[in-house]
Amino acid sequence: MTLVLVPRQKQYRDEQVMLKLGQKIRDKRLQKGFSQAHLANLCNLELSQINRIELGKINTSVSHIFLIAKTLGVKPAELLEF
Template sequence: MNISEETFLVNLGIHIRQLREKKGLSQQGLADDCNITKSQIARIEVAKLNTGVKTLVKIANALDIEPKELLDFPLK
């Protein structure tokens, strides 16, 4: 399967937003738990930022999930 980087980032951002909302967290709450800025979370969720692995691990930890779960989403 061939997927564009943009499609992947869009789907990743949607998935992170869904997981965040499922946990009842605001963007600010997740950012605080990750020790990053709210704007960074917002830019990840709308695919304006290609974030690094370290940040993905912080997000996974804040959401109390394994990092691999962040990448387990259907492609649209």
């Protein structure tokens, strides 16, 4: 009999999705001619957060997707089309 310590499963992150979403947001932002800082101000989010999302470093939430979509004047669903 041996006792084995089984590590917990990590949270699921799809880096492909994170990267693609970030690129999509960046595209829409640039179409509007906004800087990251400007978008952050309009959303009342931190610049660093916008940057992390665009770079695909974080697995952001539905609420943030809706907030950003609204600010960019696009449908939230559109940000997931890739």
